[in-house]
Amino acid sequence: NAGVTQTPKFQVLKTGQSMTLQCAQDMNHEYMSWYRQDPGMGLRLIHYSVGAGITDQGEVPNGYNVSRSTTEDFPLRLLSAAPSQTSVYFCASSFSFPREGFYGYTFGSGTRLTVV
Amino acid sequence: DAKTTQPPSMDCAEGRAANLPCNHSTISGNEYVYWYRQIHSQGPQYIIHGLKNNETNEMASLIITEDRKSSTLILPHATLRDTAVYYCIVSPPFTQGGSEKLVFGKGTKLTVNP
Numbered sequence: 001n002a003g004v005t006q007t008p009k010f011q012v013l014k015t016g017q018s019m020t021l022q023c024a025q026d027m028n029h030e031y032m033s034w035y036r037q038d039p040g041m042g043l044r045l046i047h048y049s050v051g052a053g054i055t056d057q058g059e060v061p062n063g064y065n066v067s068r069s070t071t072e073d074f075p076l077r078l079l080s081a082a083p084s085q086t087s088v089y090f091c092a093s094s095f096s097f098p099r100e101g102f103y104g105y106t107f108g109s110g111t112r113l114t115v116v
Numbered sequence: 117d118a119k120t121t122q123p124p125s126m127d128c129a130e131g132r133a134a135n136l137p138c139n140h141s142t143i144s145g146n147e148y149v150y151w152y153r154q155i156h157s158q159g160p161q162y163i164i165h166g167l168k169n170n171e172t173n174e175m176a177s178l179i180i181t182e183d184r185k186s187s188t189l190i191l192p193h194a195t196l197r198d199t200a201v202y203y204c205i206v207s208p209p210f211t212q213g214g215s216e217k218l219v220f221g222k223g224t225k226l227t228v229n230p
Contacts, residue, residue, distance in 0.1 A: 042203065042220035042223060043220040044220075045219070090160070092159070104162030104165065105160070105162055106162070107159030107161070
């Protein structure tokens, strides 16, 4: 099924460990982004990409790295996990300019990360 | 910071229309109004968007005031499955490079009661 796929769905890390959250989309969307959501809060933008080879920082980029080597994939790397990074992470994708049948952003189902 | 103001919570009876207000008094001429919702802990779902004309799709209707300073999302016949957090967002359109930074506020928690 077309959409945004995030893996893993759940992850527990120890402080200082590193890991990569995977995000893949099969809709040929140019734009991809990562958000985090803390309990009772709205979503906050971490990093985004308007196309392969192009990335930029969002509102809360510290502690996270991204790269975009292909249109389909946009992994989010935590180099040294901290308890403050305990959150739910959502990946989203979209066309970067209006198209017929525009349907806004498509979000993945999320990765629930706990750092202990 | 989010450019919109929404009530933190609302209740609606099943089968009745749910009218969710949003104030965006500082909206710019090129900014669209977008609505998303988030059911439980799922990823947000796009509902509808508009610039200045009222819009309708299979999910909802969007009414934007003439001065564009506020809008209302209407779910015509709310069901229990419409219980969710609804986010109102203003942002420039894709072609002006603003849509990469959709800013989500805390939204309105809509509870549809049996």
